[in-house]
Amino acid sequence: MAEHYWVETLGCPKNQVDSEKLVGSLVGDGFVAAATPEEADLVVVNTCAFIEAARTESIDTVLALADARRPGARLVVTGCMAERYGDELAAALPEVDLVAGFGVPLHPSAPPAATPTGRTPPAATPPAAGSATPVALTRKPPPDVASAGAAAGPLPAFDLLNLPRPPTTAPWAYVKVAEGCDRNCGFCAIPSFRGKQRSRTTESVMAEIRQLADGDTPLEEVVLVAQDLASFALDRSGERPARRSIDGPMIAESRPIVELVGAVSTMVRRTRLLYLYPSALDDGLVDAVLSTGVPYFDLSLQHVSRPLLKRMRRWGEGERFLDRIHAIRRDEPASAFRSSFIIGYPGETEEDHDHLLAWIEAAQLDWVGFFPFSPEEGTFAAGLDDQVPSELMAERLRECAELQDAITATRRDLLIGTEVEVLVDTPGEGRTYREAPEIDGIVSVPRDLEVGSFAQVMVTGAAGPDLVAEPLVGAHDGAPR
Secondary structure, three states: OOOEEEEEEOOOHHHHHHHHHHHHHHHHOOOEEOOOHHHOOEEEEEEOOOOHHHHHHHHHHHHHHHHHOOOOOEEEEEEHHHHHHHHHHHHHOOOOOEEEOOOOOOOOOOOOOOOOOOOOOOOOOOOOOOOOOOOOOOOOOOOOHHHHOOOOOOOOOOOHHHOOOOOOOOOEEEEEOEEOOOOOOOOOOHHHHHOOOEEOOHHHHHHHHHHHOOOOOOOOEEEEEOOOHHHOOHHHHOOOOOOOOOOOOOOOOOOHHHHHHHHHHOOOOEEEEOOEOHHHOOHHHHHHHHHOOOOEEEEEEEOOOHHHHHHOOOOOOHHHHHHHHHHHHHHOOOOEEEEEEEEOOOOOOHHHHHHHHHHHHHHOOOEEEEEEOOOOOOOHHHHOOOOOOHHHHHHHHHHHHHHHHHHHHHHHHOOOOOEEEEEEEEOOEEEOOOOOOOOOOOEEOOOOOOOOOEEEEEEEEEEOOEEEEEEOOOOOOOOOO
16 A cells, blocks of 8 residues: 655745655655645655744744654655754754755655765654754754765765656746855855755756646746756856846857746746846846746845945845846836845844835835845854844834835736736636746636636736736637647
């Protein structure tokens, strides 16, 4: 009788891709999906460790599933927390049978493999009754270049980046094209446990898209993700090609990310890019995005104050960002923009905060996420002076969120009465090109529109980030295309 699995995923879309690859591995080993975690023989929690709030959510989820699982079921913790804290996490969570870092098999029958950091799988810890409060966790030493880099040393046999995935059951899918990051942002601990950037080949990305499309639901949208998406494949070339900066002269070039976007666009109707570092958004990449017919730009800005960005070890400043956004809107007025900002980074002054508020008003972005600064052990920012008090941080975050919520609602209201094309994701729910899956608003549509189909609809209402729409007469035949 086949054993059943349940995988709980926390964190970003990159983690979701990892989970789908773990599912593909489990299915290949004979496991069958469980209807609920209580019915599973193997319960897996794919954790996030980006900031303190994410770690707290991960621990809470692990403890809840430990209580909910049936007697005899194994509980495995994997993902970023497992890789970052390793055996220390296993000691803090006696409920857990195995803490499995990247590249560690999740069950005893799977072949053993070394992780990219060279850490061997920790011994299983027998489950204990009750719940445990984890002790304070400290950062693991960062992986060395030889073990994490793209060209040095063998990769683990159980390599998440290149594991196959099962066909998608939705008309869209995330596709991770690289692992790790070569940048050195002051607030980010990700390179310390994800390693240096390691890009896939274009051929392997295309092969994965074909795998995803080999199911009953048509694959109509691919969302390319990576920690530093615009730097795709530059780790393999060994050098960064010359390119036009935001305010510099045009230089002819051929960038791997531009070529990848073009290749993916031949396979699916929508190609979307998430997480673009602003200095990498040159004319060539802008043209590539616009040519896909999905004028959606997700820019990782983090702040707009030049002194604060310098303290973050980031490029740019607000006026440059605005100039680029305005230039893109001149080329394509209907372009949609998303960004994220850190509030309360050490040294953030009232002047910096006021600058950000004024910038948000001027930029009129469609979607923005705001995150309170989290001092991550081992990062440059953790040791900085001028830490912002938590109460002040919360007040600044509230002001930013209220301002942006009003902007988003206004931009959505402007769409009422317009004709748009939606991709039907689930019964009664679709998205235009303006909405990335799972993180932006949705478009409510009649439930009889076929999942995986495109429909021309008229927007009839808006409620905050979400829209309501009705099909145009004769504009939809119900068939996927």
